[in-house]
Amino acid sequence: MRYALAIPLLLITAACSETSQPDASPPPQEAGDSASGTRPADQPQFITVEGRIGEGVECPILETPDGDTYALSLGDADFGPGDYVRFTGEMADASFCMQGQGTLIAERIEAIDPRRATAIRRGLGASS
Secondary structure, three states, rough: OHHHHHHHHHHHHHHOOOOOOOOOOOOOOOOOOOOOHHHOOOOOOOEEEEEEEEOOOOEEEEOOOOOEEEEEEEEOOOOOOOEEEEEEEOOOOEEOOOOOOOOEEEEEEEOOOOHHHHHOOOOOOOOO
């Protein structure tokens, strides 16, 4: 009879003392993150491109002078179609944006003068 009571008590004690597993759900998105792009899991590898922002099908796009196109996740940035910018960001792992070579998630965006940018690219300096 002692063993009949001891076994259920041991099972109950073991069940109550189990440590819970760590939460495997992804961390919540920060307020500035956009649903259009998912940040890479490893260390960010930033790329910098320049061009004119245009209207894309799902997301804004950036068209470079070389003809490359990137979808943009602008977050709260105050830039839009027609602005010529230098865009530094990281390539999203996943995105619902369906245009270009990938979706860039903004780290830094600065407005630049396209004439000055073209002169520097051609090696003419800022005095042109």
